[in-house]
Amino acid sequence: MKSAAEAARRRTGKGRSRAGEAESAVAEVRSVIRNTFARRAPTKPLTAREKKGLKQALMDLRDRIIGEIQFLSSDNLSRSQRDATGDLSGYGLHMADQGTDNFDREFALNLMSNDQDILYEIDEALARLEAGTYGKCERCGKY
Structure with missing residues (x-):
């Protein structure tokens, strides 16, 4: 039953916050790239200042993505399905609950x-x- 509550929280926005963070990070990198090349067509190598700004934006995005991968893998791969659902009884799960849990796990893996x-x-x-x-x-080989 816990997984159904988690799925509901994801649908209502909690799950979207992580996706929203990744989308905003990608938008931030795109903005840096757009600003870098907006002043001139990319016909020559980047200046040191442009490289530094772009590298920092890419490293920030990289750190966010690595954090998200670690969160998703620890949440989905390190625990058994029974542990993940919080089922403490010896009884099997309802088939619909299992389907929801499987969908959630597949979604996270994707x-x-x-x-x-x-x-x-x-x-x-x-x-x-x-x-x-x-x-x-x-x-x-052209810029």
């Missing part, structure tokens, strides 16, 4: 997968930033 994809992209962007190739086309 969020983790998406976060890991974002983390990979952030790490790639940071590597290109360090190499001095950020903003440069990987195919033709």
